[in-house]
Amino acid sequence: MTTRRILALQDVVNRVPVALEKSDKKVSEYYGSDVFGMDAMREFLSEEAFDSIQNSMHQGTIVERKMADQVAACMKAWAQSKGVTHFTHWFQPLSGATAEKHDGFFEPIAGGRAIERFSGNALVQQEPDASSFPNGGIRNTFEARGYTAWDPTSPAFIWGQTLCIPTIFISYTGESLDFKTPLLKSLHAIDKAATDVCQYFDKNVTKVIATLGWEQEYFLIDSALYNIRYDLQQTGRTLFGHAPAKGQQLEDHYWGSIPERVAAYMRDFEYESHLLGIPVRTRHNEVAPAQFECAPVFEETNLAVDHNLLLMDVMEKVAIRHNFRVLLHEKPYAGVNGSGKHNNWSLATDGGKNLLSPGKTPKTNLQFLTFFVNTVMAVYEHADLLRASIASANNDHRLGANEAPPAIMSVFLGQQLSNVLDDLEKAVHSGKMSPEEKTKLKMNIGRIPDILLDNTDRNRTSPFAFTGNKFEFRAVGSSANCGGPMTVLNAIVAEQLVAFKKEVDSLIDKKVEKDEAIFQVLKKYIIASKRIRFEGNGYGDEWKAEAKKRGLANIATTPGALDAMISKKSLNMFESQGILNHREQEARYEIALETYTKKIQIESRIMADMVNNQIIPAALNYQKTLIENAKGLKDILGAAEFKKAADTQIELIKEISEHVTIIKKAADDMTEARKNANNLDSAKKQAHAYCEKVKPFFETIRYNVDKLENIVDDATWPLPKYREMLYLR
Numbered sequence: 001m002t003t004r005r006i007l008a009l010q011d012v013v014n015r016v017p018v019a020l021e022k023s024d025k026k027v028s029e030y031y032g033s034d035v036f037g038m039d040a041m042r043e044f045l046s047e048e049a050f051d052s053i054q055n056s057m058h059q060g061t062i063v064e065r066k067m068a069d070q071v072a073a074c075m076k077a078w079a080q081s082k083g084v085t086h087f088t089h090w091f092q093p094l095s096g097a098t099a100e101k102h103d104g105f106f107e108p109i110a111g112g113r114a115i116e117r118f119s120g121n122a123l124v125q126q127e128p129d130a131s132s133f134p135n136g137g138i139r140n141t142f143e144a145r146g147y148t149a150w151d152p153t154s155p156a157f158i159w160g161q162t163l164c165i166p167t168i169f170i171s172y173t174g175e176s177l178d179f180k181t182p183l184l185k186s187l188h189a190i191d192k193a194a195t196d197v198c199q200y201f202d203k204n205v206t207k208v209i210a211t212l213g214w215e216q217e218y219f220l221i222d223s224a225l226y227n228i229r230y231d232l233q234q235t236g237r238t239l240f241g242h243a244p245a246k247g248q249q250l251e252d253h254y255w256g257s258i259p260e261r262v263a264a265y266m267r268d269f270e271y272e273s274h275l276l277g278i279p280v281r282t283r284h285n286e287v288a289p290a291q292f293e294c295a296p297v298f299e300e301t302n303l304a305v306d307h308n309l310l311l312m313d314v315m316e317k318v319a320i321r322h323n324f325r326v327l328l329h330e331k332p333y334a335g336v337n338g339s340g341k342h343n344n345w346s347l348a349t350d351g352g353k354n355l356l357s358p359g360k361t362p363k364t365n366l367q368f369l370t371f372f373v374n375t376v377m378a379v380y381e382h383a384d385l386l387r388a389s390i391a392s393a394n395n396d397h398r399l400g401a402n403e404a405p406p407a408i409m410s411v412f413l414g415q416q417l418s419n420v421l422d423d424l425e426k427a428v429h430s431g432k433m434s435p436e437e438k439t440k441l442k443m444n445i446g447r448i449p450d451i452l453l454d455n456t457d458r459n460r461t462s463p464f465a466f467t468g469n470k471f472e473f474r475a476v477g478s479s480a481n482c483g484g485p486m487t488v489l490n491a492i493v494a495e496q497l498v499a500f501k502k503e504v505d506s507l508i509d510k511k512v513e514k515d516e517a518i519f520q521v522l523k524k525y526i527i528a529s530k531r532i533r534f535e536g537n538g539y540g541d542e543w544k545a546e547a548k549k550r551g552l553a554n555i556a557t558t559p560g561a562l563d564a565m566i567s568k569k570s571l572n573m574f575e576s577q578g579i580l581n582h583r584e585q586e587a588r589y590e591i592a593l594e595t596y597t598k599k600i601q602i603e604s605r606i607m608a609d610m611v612n613n614q615i616i617p618a619a620l621n622y623q624k625t626l627i628e629n630a631k632g633l634k635d636i637l638g639a640a641e642f643k644k645a646a647d648t649q650i651e652l653i654k655e656i657s658e659h660v661t662i663i664k665k666a667a668d669d670m671t672e673a674r675k676n677a678n679n680l681d682s683a684k685k686q687a688h689a690y691c692e693k694v695k696p697f698f699e700t701i702r703y704n705v706d707k708l709e710n711i712v713d714d715a716t717w718p719l720p721k722y723r724e725m726l727y728l729r
């Protein structure tokens with residue numbers, strides 16, 4: 001019998017790149033044409049409505065109801081001119097994926113006819129019966145309703161034949177049930193805190209935005225192979241698979257020539273992205289075979305987060321046209337690199353100044369150092385919370401696996417800036433500085449070159465690295481909603497800037513001159529946050545030992561890492577910044593634990609299914625062939641000759657039995673461990689049991705299955721192999 005795998009491989013052999021209609025249009029001619037952006041607004045809105053919307057976009061004010069009616073009517077007219085029939089509120093529940101429920105524009109009217117309608121009410125607010133999204137106990141079923149509310153700061157767009165309106169998702173009692181609401185609040189908090197601090201340097205600053213440029217890593221696999229790997233389908237990763245002889249050792253894939261089929265796919269999803277105004281610009285092969293990356297030009301953080309979520313959806317849908325499946329999981333394959341989503345983050349003023357970019361004068365450099373040191377200090381203060389913000393069952397496989405930053409949070413600054421901070425620490429003293437000392441200090445600061453990019457040694461092993469004019473948070477997982485970690489980062493930096501301002505002001509009140517006061521507080525932070533700075537190799541074991549000495553946490557798995565979400569310090573920080581109250585944050589903690597448990601539970605179940613339905617039968621089948629063969633040899637050979645001829649086969653027969661026995665026992669014990677875990681009475685206990693009692697079986701089972709893969713006849717092995725899945729033409 002031909003196995004499904006062999007049939008699938010035949011499909012793969014016959015694949016050709018999908019030919020794209022060659023368009024001679026430049027990107028600039030169609031960029032953003034499916035977005036209800038400035039151009040569409042100007043064309044379709046009255047001047048009054050246009051101004052009102054602009055206002056709420058910039059100041060975050062609420063759009064008046066009567067304007068909303070007008071905007072809705074115009075949006076509908078615009079969307080209909082592009083063949084759109086439905087609309088949806090597009091939101092980000094805590095399940096991680098985006099959510100949408102499409103409603104038609106048409107409404108039946110008297111006489112059996114219908115008209116198309118879209119009211120301001122429908123635009124501004126909806127009450128989806130969305131009671132099945134994770135809510136961590138915030139919404140008891142009797143008050144199960146939540147509602148979605150328009151976020152005018154992220155423009156509506158058309159995807160398929162549906163007008164999508166970015167919205168927040170909150171409970172009837174006002175608690176946030178999504179990623180977007182706290183993100184928007186954190187952006188507001190950092191705007192306020194950073195604008196206040198900017199007043200020390202530049203009175204013209206009235207607004208500060210956080211900017212985000214993500215880099216999205218992903219794998220591609222031929223859909224024929226994906227379709228017969230149940231583990232990939234249900235868990236996003238391969239639970240079995242022997243390492244291929246050629247993985248990434250030769251480092252020949254990274255930035256290599258992009259395979260034609262893949263290039264066709266990239267062009268296609270980039271085209272779709274550009275219609276949606278997602279500024280993807282960079283593409284390349286990544287380190288692991290069949291791994292790739294794309295990156296956009298950075299944008300305001302809320303928009304960048306929406307764009308990343310939308311992009312992931314676009315990538316998945318477009319992949320199917322090309323007979324690919326895109327794998328966004330953090331670790332689809334063992335033994336080769338996993339995928340991350342580097343979050344490049346900075347702060348910019350309404351005057352267009354990047355606050356994390358050194359300037360040309362001592363004054364602008366002092367401003368730069370202020371934001372720079374405060375960010376380092378914030379990461380120092382809340383390293384554990386930052387770690388928790390990127391914790392997931394998937395990301396556990398990646399962090400610390402010699403390919404991604406370890407679970408220890410540290411900050412990399414580069415030699416040049418490390419020196420600047422060291423100098424500052426020495427030069428400033430708490431007593432009054434002489435005019436000469438001050439001049440010297442300012443001159444030194446003035447010497448920070450405005451372009452550090454070329455000088456900054458790139459440290460790829462740090463979770464949080466300064467890269468010349470921004471920080472790069474490299475520990476974020478590839479499938480994550482960047483909104484989670486970005487909310488934390490904005491929030492902790494906001495809190496830190498508020499504290500900074502308070503300290504500086506109190507010194508100024510004591511008649512310390514402003515610059516000197518700033519210097520003194522910065523010096524204090526430089527000293528306090530030293531432990532978090534690390535310039536060396538983050539992948540090495542020496543760092544683990546060193547970090548331990550420094551007292552930095554190294555929590556390898558999610559259930560433990562999540563504790564930081566509900567520490568007093570974290571709860572107070574979120575509350576003081578007006579981002580999440582205790583109840584909301586505790587609910588998030590519960591959801592994160594439950595999600596972890598469910599993921600491991602699903603992996604464990606699918607593992608047992610595949611072992612019982614696919615692996616053991618294949619092994620026993622092959623064993624049967626060996627047994628029959630040995631019996632046949634016995635029939636035709638004398639005893640002495642038989643022993644010589646059948647030795648290897650008998651060894652193999654025994655080896656198969658041994659592996660099968662171990663696998664079966666481990667799978668049964670694992671089921672038992674699952675039952676025990678399910679009976680525990682708290683989400684925390686369950687998550688720990690799944691992590692510590694269930695997951696360890698994965699390794700035993702996998703090890704033995706992978707051995708069998710190497711023994712059993714290639715023609716009858718049921719699962720696509722690594723060497724097949726990781727090879728793309």
Ligand code: ADP
Pocket residue numbers: 211212213214215295296297298299344345346347354467469470
């Ligand atoms: P690499 O890190 O691969 O060398 P770049 O430094 O050019 O590449 O940029 C990586 C990402 O950082 C891009 O998505 C880019 O848009 C983003 N980026 C650049 N400047 C900023 C900034 N000021 N704020 C946020 N993201 C930025």
Ligand code: MG
Pocket residue numbers: 215342472
């Ligand atoms: Mg980068």
